[in-house]
Amino acid sequence: MNPKNTVAKSLLLLAVLVVPLMLNLFGFAFYLDLATRLSILAIAAVGLNLILGYGGMVSFGHAAYLGIGAYAVGIPAHHWLYGGMDMIASTNGFLQIALALFASALFAFLTGLVCLKVKGVYFIMITMAFAQMLYYLLVSISEYGGDDGLVIDTRSEFPLISLDDPVQMFLVSVLSLFLIMWGVRRIARSQFGMVLEGIKGNEARMISLGYNTFRYKLAAYVISGVICGFAGALLGNFTTFISPEMIDWARSGELMFMVILGGVATTMGPLLGAITFIVVEEVLSTITVYWHLPFGLMLIGIVLFVRGGLSSLLERGQKTDD
Amino acid sequence: MTELLSIKGLNKSYGGVKATDDLNLSIREGELHAIIGPNGAGKTTLISQLSGNVTPDSGTVHFAGRDITRMSEHKRPHLGMSRTYQITSLIRSMSVLDNLQLAIQAQAGHSFRFWSDVRKRQTVRDRAGSFAKEVGLEDQLHARVDNLAHGEQRRLEVAMALTSNSRLLLLDEPLAGLGGQEAAEMIDLLQSLKGQKTMLLIEHDMDAVFTLADRISVLVYGHIIATDQPEQIRLNVEVQQAYLGEG
Numbered sequence: 001m002n003p004k005n006t007v008a009k010s011l012l013l014l015a016v017l018v019v020p021l022m023l024n025l026f027g028f029a030f031y032l033d034l035a036t037r038l039s040i041l042a043i044a045a046v047g048l049n050l051i052l053g054y055g056g057m058v059s060f061g062h063a064a065y066l067g068i069g070a071y072a073v074g075i076p077a078h079h080w081l082y083g084g085m086d087m088i089a090s091t092n093g094f095l096q097i098a099l100a101l102f103a104s105a106l107f108a109f110l111t112g113l114v115c116l117k118v119k120g121v122y123f124i125m126i127t128m129a130f131a132q133m134l135y136y137l138l139v140s141i142s143e144y145g146g147d148d149g150l151v152i153d154t155r156s157e158f159p160l161i162s163l164d165d166p167v168q169m170f171l172v173s174v175l176s177l178f179l180i181m182w183g184v185r186r187i188a189r190s191q192f193g194m195v196l197e198g199i200k201g202n203e204a205r206m207i208s209l210g211y212n213t214f215r216y217k218l219a220a221y222v223i224s225g226v227i228c229g230f231a232g233a234l235l236g237n238f239t240t241f242i243s244p245e246m247i248d249w250a251r252s253g254e255l256m257f258m259v260i261l262g263g264v265a266t267t268m269g270p271l272l273g274a275i276t277f278i279v280v281e282e283v284l285s286t287i288t289v290y291w292h293l294p295f296g297l298m299l300i301g302i303v304l305f306v307r308g309g310l311s312s313l314l315e316r317g318q319k320t321d322d
Numbered sequence: 323m324t325e326l327l328s329i330k331g332l333n334k335s336y337g338g339v340k341a342t343d344d345l346n347l348s349i350r351e352g353e354l355h356a357i358i359g360p361n362g363a364g365k366t367t368l369i370s371q372l373s374g375n376v377t378p379d380s381g382t383v384h385f386a387g388r389d390i391t392r393m394s395e396h397k398r399p400h401l402g403m404s405r406t407y408q409i410t411s412l413i414r415s416m417s418v419l420d421n422l423q424l425a426i427q428a429q430a431g432h433s434f435r436f437w438s439d440v441r442k443r444q445t446v447r448d449r450a451g452s453f454a455k456e457v458g459l460e461d462q463l464h465a466r467v468d469n470l471a472h473g474e475q476r477r478l479e480v481a482m483a484l485t486s487n488s489r490l491l492l493l494d495e496p497l498a499g500l501g502g503q504e505a506a507e508m509i510d511l512l513q514s515l516k517g518q519k520t521m522l523l524i525e526h527d528m529d530a531v532f533t534l535a536d537r538i539s540v541l542v543y544g545h546i547i548a549t550d551q552p553e554q555i556r557l558n559v560e561v562q563q564a565y566l567g568e569g
Contacts (some may be wrong), residue, residue, distance in 0.1 A: 191427060191435040191443075198424045201413035208373060208411075209482070210399030210428040219434065 005314050008266055015176055016271070024167065031172050038278045039173035040234045045258040045270035046180050047227030052256065053264030054188050055220045056200030060124045061131030063251035065225050067244065068136065069232020072100035074152045074242040075144060081153055093163075097233050104229025105222050107134075112221040114208075125235070128249055138244040149243025156237050163237050171261045173234055175270070177302025178225055185267045187223070196220055197265075234236030261302055272310040276302075282295060326490055326520050327372070327403075334383035334544075336366055342378065343544035354516050356523045357530045359541035365524045366408060368462040368541070369494050372522070373405045374398050376431040385490070399428060404483040404494035408524075410475045412467045419463045420480055422450035427486040450485070457481040457511060468566070473504030482510060484519075491521045496532055509533060532556070 020035030044066055045073075051057040073096045077177035078080065079089035083130065088099060111130040115123055139147045155163040163169045187193050198206045198214050206213050236242055262273025306312060327349035334342040342365040349355050353545065359365055370376035371384060389552045393401075413421050421445055427433055428552045430446075441447070454460050457477040462470060476496060483491050496512065497505050501511030509530050515521065516534070525531050528534060531538065532552045539549040548558050555561055 110359045178339060187436050187440075189439050189441065190437055191433045191440040194424060194427075194440045195433045196418065197416060197420075198413050201415045204375075204412060205407075205411045206377070206424070206428075208405055209425050209488070210396055210404075211433070212394075212396045216433070217564070245547075 005090035008314055009169070010077070012268070012271075016275070019169070020170060020174075025172075029166065032166050034278065035150060036170045036173050037235075038274050040231050040238060041176045041255070041258065041278065042271045043177050043180055043234070044228045045172070045256050045262070045274050046177070046184050047224045047231065048255050049259045049264065049266075049270045050184055050187065050224040050227070051217075051220050052259050053266070053269065054193060054200065055123075055196045055217060057217065057221065058124050058256070059115075059127040060226070060249065060252050060256065061111075061127035061129075062228050062255050063247050063249070064107065064131035064134050064241070065228030065240070066232040066235055066251065067115070067134065067247035068103050068107055069100040069229040069234070070105050070236030070239075070242045070246055071138070071232075072096055073156055073227070073233050073236035074150055077152050077156075078144065078150060079155050086203070091154045091157045093158040096156050097230065100229045100233040101226050104225045108222040108225025109218070112218045112225075114218050116221060118179060127185055128252065131247055133251055135244050135247045135249075138247065145243065147244055149241055149245065152236055152240040152242060155240065156233070168281060169238060173238070176230070180230075181267055181271065184227070190269075192216065193218070193224065193263035200303075206270075227238060255322065261299060266309070266311040267307055269311040272314075276310060278308035290291055323369065324351045325349070326383075326386060327522070328384040329372075330382050330384075332368075332371065332383065333379045334364075334371060334376065335379060340544050342371065342381075343542065345381070345541075345546055347539060347546055347549070349429055349520060349522055349568060350537075351489070351520055353536040354512070354519060354521045354523060354534055356453050356525060356535035356538045357536060357541050358528070358531055360523070361542045364544040367544075369405060369492050369522070369524060372492055374401070381465045388549055399486055399488070402489040402493065404488040404490075406479045406483050406485045406496055408495040408498050410472075410479055411527050412475060412478060412482070416461055417464050417466055417518065418454055418463050418470070421467060421478060422453050422481060422485055423447065424455075425482040426450055429486050453481045453485050454478075456484065458507070471504075473507065476500060476504070476508060477511065480508075484515075488521055491515075493521055493523045493525075495524055495526060497527045505530070561568055 016066050020032045026034040037185050044062065048059065048062045051059055066114065076088045076096055079085040090096070113125045117124060136143065145148050157213050161168055161172065163172065191260035195211060195216050199216060213267045258273035258277050261276055264272065280295060284295050302310065329345060332342050333346040340499040342561055345368065357365055367376060371378050373392060378391060382389060386405060390398060392400065413424065426446055426449055451460065451463060457480055459474060459478060460482065462474060467475060470478065482495060497508055500508055505527065512534055516538050523534065534551050535552055537549060538552055538555045540555065548555060548561050550558065
């Protein structure tokens with residue numbers, strides 16, 4: 001690995017950690033919030049990158065897991081306050097996170113059994129359809145606010161940590177992000193990751209070599225869903241509000257965009273994509289109310305003209321092979 | 323010699339076209355059995371049914387005494403049969419070594435290992451390297467398959483099939499698209515494998531077929547019209563009419 005790139009990447013990670021804290025210290029609390037949201041969405045993008053980037057499975061329904069994770073925080077908190085559903089009624093963060101991960105894994109497993117039977121455009125459509133099904137399901141449940149959503153009165157409670165403190169909320173999010181980026185990087189370079197890469201490259205060949213490719217894809221799909229579910233649990237705690245809007249297909253599209261923008265199948269890609277997406281969205285929307293237009297054009301420009309996404313700019317002059 | 327692969331009454335139609343028509347064939351352990359036939363005779367359809375990529379309409383396929391007619395494709399390599407493709411089928415975005423490593427690991431239990439760096443598994447890497455050497459790719463270990471010459475890709479294709487310790491190799495036109503020197507290298511490679519592996523060879527290059535094969539079957543319109551030793555096939559009148567006479 002080129003040492004110059006390593007330095008650039010380390011500096012970037014350091015900046016993501018330190019700059020928001022500094023700005024907060026000087027009274028710009030808004031930027032801390034922005035960085036927290038960025039970190040959480042970046043976690044979801046890292047999760048999506050595992051299947052979209054490394055596995056070549058383009059899921060257009062990954063916002064579903066953001067919703068599942070957030071509702072896994074909101075629903076227990078709701079029942080803890082208003083009674084009912086004694087089994088899950090709690091503000092215990094560990095229980096809520098466990099519920100988020102489990103529900104995400106279950107949803108990914110069950111939908112994956114169906115989605116992964118098809119490929120290409122059909123896969124994209126079915127993943128989107130499942131997310132929309134969940135969207136309408138949540139809209140129809142009036143106890144949790146229907147399409148108005150629900151305010152989370154109490155954040156997840158952990159010993160020693162208080163998510164009510166914006167700085168701690170940010171630190172939990174950003175450190176989780178780093179940990180998950182590292183974990184997915186390990187997975188991508190493991191034997192499992194190699195199989196995933198092979199499936200992306202030539203699935204027919206992998207089958208004829210003797211791989212039951214469906215199982216590997218399903219496992220990756222579940223891991224990816226679980227990571228996004230975790231991001232959802234953080235998102236619920238951050239916004240203290242849950243609504244079916246979180247699952248909207250446009251949100252799934254944003255996650256996809258972050259991954260592609262940053263560079264698929266790279267460690268830094270999803271983070272770079274999230275940073276660009278959030279920052280540009282923020283800057284443009286202060287300049288004009290019609291910010292969607294230049295934003296869209298810019299995104300198209302990057303995808304068309306920066307091959308390999310933004311992270312390829314960090315990899316200039318570096319060979320991809322080991 | 324014992325029978326390794328036995329095909330009985332195999333049929334496969336696509337719409338009105340009978341790609342495989344009451345096909346019977348027996349491959350003996352250790353032989354190199356070539357199948358020749360004009361274009362469209364159903365050679366690739368036959369290999370696809372043997373590898374499990376295509377399911378026959380009727381008939382049976384037995385491998386080492388076991389009925390594998392409807393066994394899934396991904397299970398068959400574990401019994402000891404592997405195939406190569408007429409159109410090179412490799413993982414083009416990965417290196418030679420990675421391709422071979424994937425082929426080796428396919429045989430060695432599951433790959434649900436999520437943590438340790440797979441490219442630091444030195445014993446597997448070394449084994450992959452030794453297979454690359456066997457087909458003369460030892461200088462290209464880290465090259466992306468994309469960047470290999472066509473002949474090198476064809477040899478890697480064979481090396482992938484070799485890694486599996488397979489008893490039976492299904493070779494679908496290994497010489498396809500190879501020039502003089504490359505073709506000669508491939509023929510040498512196959513020659514060197516004779517006796518170690520049972521091979522079912524589909525090939526258009528008649529010189530190669532008559533040089534390499536222990537026995538030859540002639541496939542015409544999905545049906546085998548003759549199976550015999552090369553010299554007898556050359557003399558067979560029916561075969562000459564159906565096929566060789568044209569060339």
